[in-house]
Amino acid sequence: MASFSRSYINLSFLVVAMVMAMAADRVRGRFQPSPWSLAHATFYGDEGASETMGGACGYGNLFGTGYGTDTAALSTTLFNNGYGCGTCYQIRCYGSPHCYRGSPFTTVTATNLCPPNWFQDSNNGGWCNPPRVHFDMSKPAFMQIADWKAGIVPVMYRRVPCLRDGGIRFQFQGNWYWLLVYVMNVGGGGDIASMWVKGCHTDWISMSHNWGAAYQAFASLGGQSLSFKITSYSTQETVIAWNAAPSNWYVGMTYEANVNFN
Template sequence: MSPTLQQLLLLLLLLTLLASTALSHLPSSSVTTTTSLSIYDWQSARATYYAASDPRDAVGGACGYGDLVKAGYGMATVGLSEPLFERGQICGACFVLRCVDDMRWCIPGTSIIVTATNFCAPNYGFTADGGGHCNPPNKHLVLPIEAFEKIAIWKAGNMPVQYRRIKCRKEGGIRFTIDGSNIFISVLITNVAGVGDIVSVKIKGSRTGWLPMGRNWGQNWHVSADLKNQPLSFEVTSSDGLTVTSYNVAPKAWNFGQTFEGKQFP
């Protein structure tokens, strides 16, 4: 006996429901989604350089690292314009730069790895496309001439480049330089591997719990607490969500001005 039209319609409805149920239980990896731009993608910017005519040019900076050579960064550093600097959050991040588009001045096949240590302030006396290189919305990088000449001839001036965020490779552990006075503790955090930039810090004495520290400026963090005559531990969290805890990094007899080394990010 041939099936009736009603039976065929019921069979078709049943098959449709079964197919819908099966698709709803597919693993999430089978679904294509749109994600934001990866920090590891190449992006376009422009770069200039400064000549260190005075040794003091290598000291200071908006990230608070002080003497860049003593802090371990040397001349492989970069100052970033406002759209890239993120109000100091980016301090310590590492980038690879390459010269592009202008083959008159680029050194072919070269690139350089630099660490964000400074801020390139805008100059509103000029327009963004008329001399105000670091004015918003420009993505601009300023390098020491020693770094710039690794990828381009110095006569190039304001060069088109590409940059890409990469993980930092550092020797040894995270360094904690303790400053302040009495019950005000300021800690400069340097030599951070992994993504390089820090989003939160906690400090702990032997007689206290974990105390959140506030960002003072750059990678200087502070807390008001009496932590003298206590060994100090630190909990550091980077922008990718990883946390490293270094217990009893500073001994009981620590003093202001000293630097101590803790654990390191992978």
């Protein structure tokens, strides 16, 4: 009887600890996977994924910026005017004879926009026409789940946390009076809702969303070390990258901060 009581107490403590951990995740804004949903997927480019470099999010060379070939262009609905940039999805082929056996899934990062094609029917060529949810994957990513000869396959997908090595990266463009920043390697939800910059001689300055993963500030920031404050679109969690760029920063450089979302 005593042994049963101890086991019951230990189990109770375990359950309480799990509930507290889940509550802590919510408090911290940690991103949780979404339920599985249905969509379709195609691919673009070749096996080397050279055509997928660049893209509407502004990540440039995806090998150099750490995204590689496990990427996808999102239909307008998912792209969300650029706020979908950097989000991560698990995708598996579903219900097609072209699906690989065992229904393997691959995880991709959104790096591009699949634009509408209003000259084609949404079910016959206009795959990315709203309100369709569609993934135009790199060919290497598509080939992980289905035979590429299929062209298009039905898929199941879900949002998942983005697991990133290192901190958030800021690539600078513009000049000392107009700072344009491409934000990369964002963990957690992977997305950005709002962003601020602070020079060592200024207060926090709100940055406007330019396009994709790019934010801009019209301010005189030359010769100042710069800090950034970023809020996630998915979780509303905010992180601050203090002194992310030194006072001698210049455009064309990428600076990495020692912070990231969970």
